[in-house]
Amino acid sequence: MTSVNSISLSSYVKLVKETNKFTSDKALFGAQMGLFSEVGSLVSLLKKKLLNNDSNDHSNELVIEEMGDIFWYFTLITIVENIDLYELINVTDSYDRHEGAIVISGIKNQPFVRVKFDKSIKDTELLFSELISHTTSLSKETTSEKVKDFLAIYSEVMSFLNLDLLNIVEHNTFKIRNRFVPIEELNLPLLSFDSNFSKDEQLPVEFEVHIVEKPNGKAYLKWNDVFIGSALNDNHQEDDNYKYHDVFHLAFAAILHWSPTFRALIKHKRKSDLSIDETQDSGRPIVIEEGLSAWLFSISKQRDIDFTKESSISYDLLKTIQIFVRGYEVENCPLQLWVKAIIQGYTVFSQVVENKGGIIIGNRRERTLEFRKLDR
Secondary structure (H helix, E strand, O other), rough: OOOOOOOHHHHHHHHHHOOOOOOOOOOOHHHHHHHHHHHHHHHHHHHHHHHHOOHHHHHHHHHHHHHHHHHHHHHHHHHHHHHHHHHOOOEEEEOOOOOOOOOOOOOOOEEEOOOOOOOOOOOOHHHHHHHHHHHHHHHOOOOOHHHHHHHHHHHHHHHHHOOOHHHHHHHHHHHHHHHHHOOHHHHOOOOOOOOOHHHHHHOOOEEEEEEEEEOOOOOEEEEEEEEEEEEEEOOHHHHHOHHHHHHHHHHHHHHOOOOOHHHOOOOOOOOOOOOHHHHHOOOHHHHHHHHHHHHHHHHHHOOOOOOOOOOHHOOOHHHHHHHOOOHHHHHHHOOOHHHHHHHHHHHHHHHHHHHHHHEEEOOOOOOEEEEEEOOO
């Protein structure tokens, strides 16, 4: 019985082309090094998994993710080197999981695609060793024969892990779209999370918040001509301007439509729904958001990372953010929104630091955060 779910190889290749960020002169080297790095990560993960006899869902998710990343880089290599994947794949008209088949449907009117390989059982260490060996070989030279050999050993690893390519590619496609597809193509809801609540329980659709530094060196927030929250110092041995960090909460509110901290400051908690108020708007979510803001700021400072640039925001960092917010409504936001929130938050933060205050203008409809100087 065939699967109703499918991803055509042609559509996946197209997606890899569209989400490749390497320039043409660096694409091959980048893909080779990326492949080598991801294979190393997979082997390390599998050894830990096998040694610890680890079969939990999170561990399996990581394995599928690494396999997906490997296939992405492998596909990019074939694209850059003009190697036809169709010629490397043996198209069959049936699928048998027990034969270790790998699957993507949609090629030349065939429901499934299968790469045949030697079904003899290999020693686990030998299998990993061969994977590394073929990866190294492919990283040095990308002939059709070496690409075919790599695809075969990749297939054996899939069989060993009892995975199929459809599952791997589905996860990888979701990850790629989540991270790289432009926000305007994601068809996001206009106002998420609180659209069904009354206006006094919503984050404001548009807002202007003044950050004012007074002679005592403390930063104050003013919204609708009323001071809100507490005056802030850096609360650190070094003067690092963290007293202006409320900018990050405003970026989260404008772009992610989420900020339990800002919601609490303006007293717009969703108290009409006790469950939402307790699980999404109160103490623990506020602590999570504050901790996330402090963690990002610390990383930026200690590692000298410029978060105003998209290239500085790694996928590993975004995955850690996902761990931070797991179980809260904001976990539904695509990674691209987090990238935008971080970039705009740190861009406006830099302007506030430079001007020792300013007006922060948020627009939830447009998902933007902007800066304007205060009238002194």
